Amino acid sequence: MRGHFPLKMAVGATAIMLLAAGCSGGGDDAGDEAFVVSIGIGEPQHLIPSNTTESNGAEVLAALYTPLVDFDANNNPVLVAAESIESPDNKVWTIKLKDGYTFHNGEKVTADNYINAWNHAAYGPNGMGGSYFFARIQGYDELNPKDPDGEDGPQKPPTPPTNKLSGLAKVDDLTFTVTLKEPFSGWRSVMGYTVFYPLPNAAWASDGVLKEDFEQAPIGNGPFKIKGKWEHDSKIEVEKYDAYPGEKPKIDGVLYKIYQDQQAQYADLSSGALDIVTQIPIENLASAPTDLGDRFKTSPNSVFQFVGFPTFLEQYSKVEVRKAISMAINRKEITDSIFRGSQTPATSFVSPAVAGYRENSCGEACTYDPAKAKAMYEAAGGPKQIKITYNVDGGHKAWVDATCNQLKTNLGVDCVGVGEPKFADLLTKVEKKEDVGLIRMGWLMDYPLMENYLGPLYGTGGSSNYYGYSNPEFDNLVKQGSAAKTPEEAIKIWQQAEDILARDMPVIPLRHGQNVFGHSERVKNVEVDKYTKVELLKLEPAS
């Protein structure tokens, strides 16, 4: 009897393997076996386009929806669902849709689908997370009235007088116009983002009100349609949409398997139960290149990691102090030893993922030079103790401590890394103007324009400018760039703005992100783009 045990095990294991293969193969016995690729993701927060600003939801929506524009290798917009996007003055944009696109329920995609979806997204009381993307459109302010006594006051903000953006107008079934508050040459690129997808008529319970359960099975205009429903914490399945008029995928479907933990994804990839892992966790990076061989890959993404100097902290107010700290950091050592090459040193204030990026625009201030740094720091009378505050839930401890050690050695100062439980806690302290020291920050772009880094991160009152940097000259240049006639002109002006940053050093650029991904032997042509999404249309069966 004892001798039977391993055999039983083997039989059981084979049965499970067959079962698993059946699952990932689509399990359709009739005719050709459907080729379904499984991709590991985390549980999305939402699957309504305008409420999806995190990467898991965006990854799934990219299969279900087709954007107006996508981006080529040089980060320039190319038309996809749009036939043309024109503007004489960069203020009024006329968008003409391609004919022949339908939603997965058979509805024809028309201008109304875009207008209704965008009105809903911009309407304040709906609380859509991506609503601020529509803030450039005329009429946004009417849809988002200010709370009369501030956020904490007892009074509720008034109900907006209308739920329609005055800047959106239908011309005919396939044409509509968008009027911006101010001219913006980069608007074409902005519309490539997730929140600008159209919604079918079937999505609405009544005018401007989304059906409660729409996001459980979103109906899109993309190359794949949802199969069944969003099974929370478990999986989301999509299959090829046959009536899709655009570029056809070479696979029959995608199974998004939902994981709580990236290491579990990697375990499944190693044992053959999962096809693609888009971000291999640092813990597995030591063994992954050997485990996966040429199926271990990297590609650049738009993540930008840096530390900011809160302007309310007197001890960092001298630019020499800020420069010296930056020059005392050996970025390469940290990316090599702690991130094992999964991130690259940053010496610019924008990511290489945008057109207009220049290597080392930060210049001397981002070049490692401990001797000069120390002399400069002492001459400027920098503080005896440096603090770096970070959130402990993001795996930042290792590099913050390493950076501190470098500062200790190179500047001869005391340096401590202070962990806050969550990023929100860090922000609370910054708002109270507590002595937090340098604050850890990260940024992932929404659309590939330099402006998407310059505006939110360094502009006066920018949405993520938590450290409070403000330079009117800089703001002016960013604005001028946005109003420029052509994207090329815009880039030139934005680069001038970036040069100001190199002079002022409001932040220390540290690292650019990379997608570090791996795949199984079943698939080939696996690529992960700058938004950390798998390029589904390129995926192919390996044999």
Added chain:
Amino acid sequence: MLDSQRTWEMFRYFVRRVLQGVLTFFGATFIVYALMFANQTDPLQTLAGERPLPENVRQALTERYHLDDPFIVQYGHYMRGLLTGDFGISLTNRSIKEMMEQAWPVTVRLALLAIVIAVLISVTSGIISGIRRGGPFDTVTLIITLILLALPIVVLAPLAQLFFGVQLKWFPATAGADPGVYQLLLPAAVLATLVMATEIRVTRASVAENLRSDYVRTARAKGLSKRRVIGVHVLRNSLIPVITLIGLDLGNLMAGAIVTEGVFNIPGVGFNLFRGIRTEDGPLVVGFVSILVIVFIVVNLVVDLLYAVLDPRIRYE
């Protein structure tokens, strides 16, 4: 007559315990809710991560989730819902009731399987090493229990996954949202190690002690077979402390499977508690905790009632 008196005693005891349970339930949920409220800094920003949170979105969501109400009003809202069976919605707009319907069965399966594995192994080996104290089997189990006690589950779970799941491929590397017994076997075994060591030691000590007691000597003197002495008299008396332990372990395993559930990708109770605490989602945490409280209360009651079955001398007062 004695029997009916005993039944009456037990009934009174039962009613008293149930009433105590109700109080415990409200007390525990209140404390957990208060703790969650005190821990809450800015759940909306936490949800948005490092992204900026637009003012209008903050306003709309604050209103939707009553985040700006004072504590007692929020608690009142929540309790009113809870008593009518409405657990509310999570901060990502999911029905907490549905989340629980999904999470509880998986975790219960996992915990029961772990208990079965733990009991089978620990009671058997505990009895054997209790009878053959100082023998080679006893020594080996002692060493194994020491190793198990020394290995925390954060080490054991990934190791087991790597060895049995990825390299040997005996078991699937992860179990998923709707696992069968086979998929759960590896995580359950890992989880079982959490309680196995103590159960072995308690069984062994208890058996050893009972073997030395007067009634065993009497039974032997009366000429009863060794099998009967051990199988009926010793075992029955030795199991009382073990059963207490198992009962408490069942609750612990349900609440404490956070690491195991994470490693083997099982979206159960531990995972949801972790998610709720991380996102400062009060209703989500309290929903799961209130069921956990009920589980603990019921298990404890059942364990106490079981004593009577095992040992008629135990009185309920």
